[in-house]
Amino acid sequence: MRGKFPWATHLIILVCSKRAGERVLGSITRYLSSKLKLEINKEKSQVVKVNQSKFLGFTFNRGKIKWHAKTLQKFKQRVRQLTNRNWGVRMEYQLYKLKQYLQGWINYFGIANVYQQCVEQDQWIRRRVRMCFWRQWRKPRTKVQNLLKRGVPERMAISCGITSKGPWRSSKTKGIQQGLTNNYLATKGLYSLKEGWIAIHYPLKRS
Known part of the structure; x- marks a missing residue:
């Protein structure tokens, strides 16, 4: 033709x-x-050499499919947009839009041999989501009250609430991690790349 x-x-x-x-x-x-x-x-x-090639967002290394560096870079740029602490929308909506993107992304790129990278990206994403929660709570009193509701000891909650650290630095502190645990974030709808990857590669283990 x-x-x-x-x-x-x-x-x-x-x-x-x-x-x-x-x-x-x-x-x-x-x-x-x-x-x-x-x-x-x-x-x-x-x-180019095989490990320097880019094919539909993937590259290849020692017989395994990997994410190309530019693919991961674009992914992180989009996640930053969806977890912008100044977005001005409710956390429920923010997590809903984030889930949509993560689920669609891993359904395509999840064929790669990148289990550990999924774990690492999940950790980074959770920290960004904690930052968003922290930013939305705004006032020190609100921050302290929300941490107390989630079982954080009073002294630790007050220390976190009155800190001069910014939202990103605060998101890594023990008190906020204890108040906004991985399980809590999951119940609020935060999608896990690791779980999505496992569902693709080991579907029988999840049935």
Whole structure:
């Protein structure tokens, strides 16, 4: 079928050497251009080592599928937007939108061999969510009262409530972690990348 197609396709070809890669790239480019009349994106068409390649957001290392660095960078940028402490919406809505994004993201990128990275990202995301809670409580009295409701000892709750630390630094303190535990955040709807990854790779263990 001749003519320009209104869609783009991605193709990765594995060869044994850089010289072979350059030869194959040249012949494939000529074939697609002359025979199929397709326009080739020369910026994205390149010969690189497998672990330096990017294919649909993934890269490959020692036979395993990994997230490309740019994929993770874009992911974290979006999470920062969704956990902006100055967003001005209720935490229920913020967590709902965050769950939507995380669940959709891991359903696509969860095929990668990245269990430990999921654990690490979960830790980072929980800290950002704690920061949002802390910011929304605003007044020291409200902060202390909310921590006391969640079982934090009075002395520790007061110390956290009157601290001069900003929301991000405060989110790592023992009192706030004790008041906003992982289990508590999960009950409020915080989605876990780790659990999503396990559901993809070990579905029978969850049934």
